[in-house]
Amino acid sequence: MVSHARFQQFSSKNKEELMSRIFYNNIKLYLDSEGKILPLAKKTMNRAEHLGAIVEHVTEPSSQQPRKGLFCWNKINRKACNGMIDACIDTGNFHIHWHCLKCGDHGSISHWEHTLWDKTSR
Numbered sequence: 001m002v003s004h005a006r007f008q009q010f011s012s013k014n015k016e017e018l019m020s021r022i023f024y025n026n027i028k029l030y031l032d033s034e035g036k037i038l039p040l041a042k043k044t045m046n047r048a049e050h051l052g053a054i055v056e057h058v059t060e061p062s063s064q065q066p067r068k069g070l071f072c073w074n075k076i077n078r079k080a081c082n083g084m085i086d087a088c089i090d091t092g093n094f095h096i097h098w099h100c101l102k103c104g105d106h107g108s109i110s111h112w113e114h115t116l117w118d119k120t121s122r
């Protein structure tokens with residue numbers, strides 16, 4: 001089970017000023033059959049790298065402390081959001097859920113297992 005209590009509290013407080021976006025990503029779509037990143041347009045490539053960073057962050061063995069912070073890539077009025085990204089693995093379906101504590105962008109990532117970003121299989 002994943003708790004989104006903190007996020008809900010945040011989003012209701014800022015509903016008028018913020019339009020948070022939701023992303024559902026099958027991260028395998030960015031990869032070729034050998035697991036390498038496809039030659040993508042720059043914007044798509046950036047998205048793939050951001051999502052990959054979330055997967056790396058979540059799957060990194062917890063012995064490697066302190067963990068690096070993960071920051072939001074969203075732009076609000078052309079300024080980088082830079083909010084902290086909170087992410088976890090859903091123990092039910094193993095999707096990775098993430099959300100930005102500042103702007104409320106959030107989403108889930110599927111099919112990340114055994115990709116180049118998955119640190120659990122190393």
Ligand SMILES: [Zn+2]
Nearest residue numbers: 072081100103
């Ligand atoms: Zn953000």
